[in-house]
Amino acid sequence: ERTAALPRDLEGHRLVVSAGGTREPLDPVRFLGNRSSGKQGYALARLAAQRGAQVTLVAGAVADLGDPAAVDVVRVRTAEEMREAVMKHAVDADAVIMSAAVADFRPATVATSKIKKGADEPDSIPLIRNEDILAGLVQARRDGTLASSTVIVGFAAETGDASGGVLDHARTKLARKGCDLLVVNAVGDGKAFEVDHNDGWLLGADGTETAIEPGSKSLMASRVLDALAGLLVPE
Ligand code: CTP
Ligand code: CA
Numbered sequence: 112e113r114t115a116a117l118p119r120d121l122e123g124h125r126l127v128v129s130a131g132g133t134r135e136p137l138d139p140v141r142f143l144g145n146r147s148s149g150k151q152g153y154a155l156a157r158l159a160a161q162r163g164a165q166v167t168l169v170a171g172a173v174a175d176l177g178d179p180a181a182v183d184v185v186r187v188r189t190a191e192e193m194r195e196a197v198m199k200h201a202v203d204a205d206a207v208i209m210s211a212a213v214a215d216f217r218p219a220t221v222a223t224s225k226i227k228k229g230a231d232e233p234d235s236i237p238l239i240r241n242e243d244i245l246a247g248l249v250q251a252r253r254d255g256t257l258a259s260s261t262v263i264v265g266f267a268a269e270t271g272d273a274s275g276g277v278l279d280h281a282r283t284k285l286a287r288k289g290c291d292l293l294v295v296n297a298v299g300d301g302k303a304f305e306v307d308h309n310d311g312w313l314l315g316a317d318g319t320e321t322a323i324e325p326g327s328k329s330l331m332a333s334r335v336l337d338a339l340a341g342l343l344v345p346e
Pocket of ligand 2: 214215
């Protein structure tokens with residue numbers, strides 16, 4: 112769709128895009144996972160490549176999606192594997208887009224054999240927190256492990272609640288995460304997960320706030336890449 116009209120504005124830039132959900136093992140046959148399909152990250156990776164970028168897609172568990180053309184795909188399972196892959200490829204990248212649904216927690220221990228019913232069966236699963244990859248990227252840029260020009264983009268799926276609306280939560284998250292751009296999806300009522308449409312906002316660290324009209328995930332991807340292109344340091 113629209114390939115002929117696409118700008119080549121990402122030519123010469125290297126991007127890392129993470130996509131999909133992570134799976135945190137519990138025993139050899141079970142994991143904790145989430146409903147992320149990976150569609151948004153794949154749409155970003157595909158479009159970025161079409162706009163001339165050299166793209167590494169770090170893919171967790173995704174729906175049955177074909178590999179985007181001309182994109183290097185690195186497959187990972189757990190949040191820790193995703194962190195290692197993202198950090199490794201970020202070193203050579205001009206921008207990193209964290210569209211993956213990284214599990215916040217993992218089982219504190221992984222049983223080496225299948226957990227069975229019976230006298231020893233567990234009644235709960237102790238969890239420990241996974242490292243925050245996005246925060247790690249921001250920290251690495253601060254440390255100088257990543258170039259100061261590396262653009263870091265985060266995603267947030269938010270619902271409104273008693274303490275504030277979607278945008279209030281998103282502004283707080285942008286400040287807390289310290290990334291350059293936060294892509295905000297309004298969720299709830301079947302939005303964003305397992306569907307082909309999205310709507311939300313783009314919040315910039317410079318205070319800019321742009322609404323993204325409801326539309327396809329490729330429309331969302333093109334808005335994100337437009338904003339990203341404006342932040343990249345020309346080669
Ligand atoms: N993220 C990450 N590593 C994690 C968790 C999240 O890199 N361990 C990234 C996601 O890929 C996303 C951004 O952080 O780009 C925001 O994720 P989100 O789940 O909205 O934020 P959290 O900080 O985990 O906050 P919450 O408690 O609301 O889930
Ligand atoms: Ca989270």
